[in-house]
Amino acid sequence: MSWRDVAHKDIHDASRSLTLWGLFGFLSLLFIGYAVAYAYSGDETFVGFVAGIVAIVDPVLPVLGILLGYRAISDERNDGSLLLSMSLPQSRTELLVGKALGRTIVLLVPTLLGLSIAGLYAALRYGTKGVIAYPWFLFATVLYGASFVAVAVALSASTTNDRRITLGAVGAYVLMAVLWRRLISFGVAFLHRFDLSLGTPDWALFLQLAEPGESYARLLRAGFDIDRASRYAVDGVPMFVDWWAALVLLLIWIAVPLAAGYRRFGSSDL
Template sequence: MPELRVILTIAGKEFRDRLRNRWVLVVALVFTALALTIAYFGNAQQGTLGFRSMAVTIASLVSLVIYLIPLIALMLGFDAIVGERERGTLDLVLSLPLSRGELLIGKYCGLAAALSAATVAGFGAVGAVLLPVSTPADALRFAGFVLSSVALGCAFLSIALMLSTFARDRARASGLAIGAWFFFVLVFDLLLLGGLVATSGQASGDLIAWALLANPADVFRILNVLAVEEIRSLHGLASIFPASYTRPAVLIAAMLAWIVLPLAVAHRRFRTST
């Protein structure tokens, strides 16, 4: 049974390392700068500039999050295990009174805390700017957007640690991480679109819905766009996605599965590897 004290000690070290090398500060500033730019210039094509309500801004920020947070999470965690092995420090760490499971979970918690802190700080600054022009309901929706962004980062961090336990060296791990980003962020939806075209649009809405739930980036998109009635019509997927699948409980369960399952695979692999 993993010991909580050991896990927290490892997590604290990972988090302090990210604070010490200014990683959290740099990522938070990047999120803040990009989000403020998108929020201010998001309606330039309509000939207007300025900050608008949070509900409208969320629709503009979704694409930023889908492209940026998975990449940052994968780059943050791809060498968490294989990097220790390649540097020759893994055996030294495992000689201490801790299990492989405690080491893996502790590393994950520390990295997730660093990524979450950067995300909340970056988007929280944007929320503070938009608060005067938003309603309380919009503020709650923006808070949900930030939390779902954190969950998306944690999901891809789980994938990164899973890849790190399978890779033989850092070069292969980085290649796998980049490949995972391309697949989930760029290729996955193109494959679905190709399937729709190949079947002349005969694929059922339920089939497409289940396929979309198999991608954490799409789960995030649905949770923040298609689940918002006012802006469903702005996205083509709204016409083929059954309303029953936009229920928050279904989407949250899918996102939690993407956090837990890759981490469970990583734990099993790390525990049995030499």
């Protein structure tokens, strides 16, 4: 089996269960429902719709990504099916990559379908100004969702202990989606002896951008004039907090956790 076969099996299993259909129904209802409800906001513009739907995607996608990925490998190791799977001509690298890709597709297909339908409705209802950048929003969403799936799958590959996996999944979400910026801000305040008038140094600005949600917001800022990531887009900021840096950081969030997970998975017993 190649990594393509592993990914195909994951997608096929999801299509036979309620997971994929449940996700599609939930996300479609969420996104299309917002597109319809946005008419009552008073600001009936397409860019305003994008700014609003991003506020939904931003907290929802990390939770779904971690939930879909954090037991992708550990469950099969615990029930013995992984040992049977590895008896086929496939490497652990192919298994890890296939699992990450399969779970990412399971998450992003219903997400992109829901967002596409909602975007089409919004363009017809609120005008087409800014609609040309909508594919960029979908692309940024793909990277954002994939980064959380990659972290969760890597965690699943690193251990078989249920408690560690659960605590790791919760910890990954809290760190990556909740505490990251607060910890950087506290560190800067502590180093400056809580003199907030000194502002944010360039190195702290980059560390803040390294949060997946901040990188996601910076990419969106490159396509839409929305009230997000404005601190990285003003005059005088260093070039290493531009949109391309956010793109690289999200790719790092995908590649590095998988490499770390493989290091543990590759040397462990099945």
